[in-house]
Amino acid sequence: TYADYYYIGPNQPVFAVPPELPDHVLSFVNCAMGTVTEGLSRAGCKEGDYVVIQGAGGLGLNATAMAKDMGAHKVIVLDRLENRLQLAQEFGADHTINIEEYDTPALRLQRIKELTDGRLADIVMELVGRAELLVEGIDFLTYGGKFVEIGDIVRGRKIPLDPSPITRGKKVIGSSMYRPSLLPVMMEMLVKNLGKRPYDKIISNEFPLADVNAAFEQAEWANRQTAVTRAVLVP
Numbered sequence: 001t002y003a004d005y006y007y008i009g010p011n012q013p014v015f016a017v018p019p020e021l022p023d024h025v026l027s028f029v030n031c032a033m034g035t036v037t038e039g040l041s042r043a044g045c046k047e048g049d050y051v052v053i054q055g056a057g058g059l060g061l062n063a064t065a066m067a068k069d070m071g072a073h074k075v076i077v078l079d080r081l082e083n084r085l086q087l088a089q090e091f092g093a094d095h096t097i098n099i100e101e102y103d104t105p106a107l108r109l110q111r112i113k114e115l116t117d118g119r120l121a122d123i124v125m126e127l128v129g130r131a132e133l134l135v136e137g138i139d140f141l142t143y144g145g146k147f148v149e150i151g152d153i154v155r156g157r158k159i160p161l162d163p164s165p166i167t168r169g170k171k172v173i174g175s176s177m178y179r180p181s182l183l184p185v186m187m188e189m190l191v192k193n194l195g196k197r198p199y200d201k202i203i204s205n206e207f208p209l210a211d212v213n214a215a216f217e218q219a220e221w222a223n224r225q226t227a228v229t230r231a232v233l234v235p
Contacts, residue, residue: 013180018191025190025199027232028058032202033186035150036063036125038178040070043123043146047071050116052140053093055127055151056084058202058230061091063125065197068092069189072123076115078108090198105136112140121145131157134172144169150176205231 008014017026036059045051051067053060056079067075068091077088078097085096095115102108112120120142126133129151137147149172166172190199207215215231 013183015180015183015187018187020191020194021187024203024232025194028062028202028230029183029186029190032058032230033062033066034178034182035059035176036127037066037182037186039063039125039148039150039173039175040066040123041182042173042175043125043148045070045072045123048073049122050119050142051075052112052121052124052137053077053088053127054125054133054137055079056081056088056093056096057127059127059150060084060125061087061202063127064088064091064093065193065199066186066189067123069193074116076112076121087198087201090201092197105139108136109139123148125150127151129153131159135159135161138165138170138172141165141168141170144171146171146173148173148175202230203232206234207231209233209235 040063045067047070049067049072051072051074053063053067053075056064056077060077060079064075064077074094075092076095076097077085077093078099079085079088080099082098085098088096097108097111099108102111121140122142122145124137124140124145125148126137127150131152134147134149134152141147147170153176205215205218212233215233219231
């Protein structure tokens with residue numbers, strides 16, 4: 001809110017934070033982690049699922065860890081930045097795909113078939129914000145699989161779409177924000193995994209409050225090629 005005070009209105013949920021959780025870890029719970037947890041919940045992520053995550057930024061890293069915590073058997077993460085793919089492995093990714101190496105949708109689909117022994121994915125999450133990834137992600141799905149669209153929030157984008165793959169029982173689920181009831185679930189997961197996952201690495205940069213404009217200029221949403229995943233302002 002960038003405010004000195006925050007007004008808590010009537011009936012607004014408030015949850016106590018476990019003392020084990022430091023501020024820098026909590027900084028992404030109310031945004032990136034909440035968003036992907038809602039998406040995975042809507043898709044019904046469960047034990048044994050194969051999950052493909054398009055994008056290894058702040059959303060993708062949180063989604064990787066949460067999918068594994070929900071019991072996913074395999075999590076495959078795609079990105080073009082090798083440092084992010086290495087981070088994804090630290091957050092539990094079983095396999096990563098560099099889209100600079102597998103530089104066409106056909107090559108990426110073939111690689112996912114190889115990594116899943118031809119099974120393909122139960123859940124695909126689009127966390128990049130590129131409309132064309134919807135078409136590609138639907139092709140990654142097995143029969144009855146679910147594509148979760150989170151990243152593409154900009155209105156007006158249009159893409160050609162062949163609807164025939166959807167007839168194989170596939171579902172497209174739009175998701176944004178999250179239910180407040182998920183907050184205790186997320187904090188419990190963080191307490192449990194604080195020593196297992198490098199959550200401090202999601203915060204890739206710290207900026208003094210005086211450099212707030214520089215923080216925005218280098219932020220992930222402003223530059224898809226940036227090494228910055230999430231930044232915090234330190235008063």
